[in-house]
Amino acid sequence: MTLFVDMDEVLADTYGAHLELYKEEFGVQLNPADCKGKEAWQCVPEEHVKGMMSHAWQVGFFRDLKLIEGSQEVMAELNKKHEVYIASAAMQFPNSLKEKSDWLDDFFPFIPWERRILCGHKYILKGDVLIDDRAYNLESFEGRSIMYTSPHNMNTNGFERADSWNEIADKLL
Numbered sequence: 001m002t003l004f005v006d007m008d009e010v011l012a013d014t015y016g017a018h019l020e021l022y023k024e025e026f027g028v029q030l031n032p033a034d035c036k037g038k039e040a041w042q043c044v045p046e047e048h049v050k051g052m053m054s055h056a057w058q059v060g061f062f063r064d065l066k067l068i069e070g071s072q073e074v075m076a077e078l079n080k081k082h083e084v085y086i087a088s089a090a091m092q093f094p095n096s097l098k099e100k101s102d103w104l105d106d107f108f109p110f111i112p113w114e115r116r117i118l119c120g121h122k123y124i125l126k127g128d129v130l131i132d133d134r135a136y137n138l139e140s141f142e143g144r145s146i147m148y149t150s151p152h153n154m155n156t157n158g159f160e161r162a163d164s165w166n167e168i169a170d171k172l173l
């Protein structure tokens, strides 16, 4: 099978990074459980929205992201069994291209550059499985779409879901 795996909120804890930076900037610890169904910027007072939205444009933001638990181990196993590609809409933040490539070298060196699609729209992808946290990416995919649970998509219905990488392993290994 050909698998496409998103980066932000699937392999990398982008949401957590937003909350961490917010804590550094404003001294307020937001709880992901309180952000259910919201983007990180929707969890803060109006005067802080711009700041929250600017994180992704900061140099180093995508380079310093923490791993989503279990992603490395399960991806390594998936990679032995299937044709695994990374698919990230990195062009939304052009500064992220090099940072994402370097991040993948660190944490997913077993996925070589030939299997890394840093792209724009994902509707161009044709394959068997797409694992992503965004409904707009999953909707247009013609294969099996799996929504990886993130605080922002917890109220989104109508998709097959995975709440953890263990669940991905159960489904695809």
Ligand SMILES: [Mg+2]
Residues within 6 Å of the ligand: 006, 007, 008, 009, 010, 132, 133, 134
């Ligand atoms: Mg994502």
